[in-house]
Amino acid sequence: MLKGINQWCFPDGTPIETVLEHSGKAGYDAIELNLQQPGNPGITMESTTQELEALGRLARSHGLALKSISCGLMGGSSLSSPDEETRERGRRIVTRQLEVAGLLGMETALLVPAFVNDKGEPYDEAYKRSQDEISKLIPVAERNGVDIGVENVWNKFLYSPLEMARYIDELGSPVVGAYFDVGNIINFGYPEQSIRILGSRIKKIHVKDFRRSVGTAYGVVTLLSGDVNWIAVREALQAIGYDGPLTAELSAYPYAPYQLVYDTARHLDVIIHGGVR
16 A cells, blocks of 8 residues: 555645655655645646646656545535536536546546535435436546546535445446545444445545544544554455555644644554554
């Protein structure tokens, strides 16, 4: 498995050159960049081909592979919205993710598929609408040679690995799988069980730790300091033959924020190898 870090582990507005420099120095194998609003550093909806190619070269110069792309733009553009214009906007965002990923040789685009709520997106309708929209995006993914990774987040949707597996299988395409977040499931289940159940459907892995006793977003903590059974998680990942990145997704420290990047690299050594290397 590879050591990976998400761009969100750095403070907002950190220049992309700084992100890549520290990630390379800390010893990561891969970095996950994010599709962001115009004006943010890195990849936006308006990034040109030349800018993206230069970014790819810069990442490689720091020894970093680009394996996946995440996105923070889907909250107001849900694929499960009852509003067609909103869903169409979501399709444009995911299409851009897939195009960027294909251009940069990334394997997977992360997708939050739905947002269940009591304002027009009830569970059953969110399930069907989001599947219908993903079906429209499958040809785009195939054309760009990129997988769609459906992530489990705190969106009141697909918490059960059995349902996640069913949701993916019903879409009937090998380019659709799970982007499984280890820390996101701790409040609702056991990540090692979910990993074994999802098996080869897993395209990529996010890692964070979580303390159940807190139970809210404040329970997200640095790796090795929460309730995740990392030995069981590593064994489960090995059992399904996963050899991709474990991509850390954590908030920067309030003080000396870049130190999180270096600390997390050592934590990933423990998780992947059973000890610091």
